[in-house]
Amino acid sequence: MAEGVGRVGFRKWYERELLSSHAYLVLAFLSVIGLIGSMEAFGLGSNYDKVTNVVSIVVCAVVGAWSLRRYLFLLMRAEEVANQANCSACGEYGRFTVVGEDRSRAETEVRCRKCSHRWTISVID
Numbered sequence: 001m002a003e004g005v006g007r008v009g010f011r012k013w014y015e016r017e018l019l020s021s022h023a024y025l026v027l028a029f030l031s032v033i034g035l036i037g038s039m040e041a042f043g044l045g046s047n048y049d050k051v052t053n054v055v056s057i058v059v060c061a062v063v064g065a066w067s068l069r070r071y072l073f074l075l076m077r078a079e080e081v082a083n084q085a086n087c088s089a090c091g092e093y094g095r096f097t098v099v100g101e102d103r104s105r106a107e108t109e110v111r112c113r114k115c116s117h118r119w120t121i122s123v124i125d
């Protein structure tokens with residue numbers, strides 16, 4: 001988080017996190033369509049086709065579950081940071097610079113660009 005915010009700023013980082021998380025949501029949706037299509041085709045064709053359909057069902061289920069998990073992780077992390085992006089001294093939202101990072105405690109120290117107030121943003125990994 002600190003690396004991304006430090007490089008492009010909070011607002012751009014937040015926007016990119018939301019876009020990438022929703023790309024995973026689209027992938028999960030496509031996986032569900034593939035899963036349904038494979039299940040529907042399961043009753044048709046030879047045994048070889050059924051093996052192919054089972055493989056397709058398993059792949060779609062794994063990709064769908066993974067992408068849904070990734071979507072929720074990225075979305076929750078972005079929202080968690082966004083909920084801590086308000087400066088408590090002046091109320092400015094999302095305008096801060098990263099001062100330091102403590103990876104062992106998953107905390108990032110930031111400074112308000114408007115009033116130079118410092119606070120800590122903690123994020124789950």
Ligand SMILES: [Zn+2]
Binds near residue numbers: 087113114117
């Ligand atoms: Zn401030």
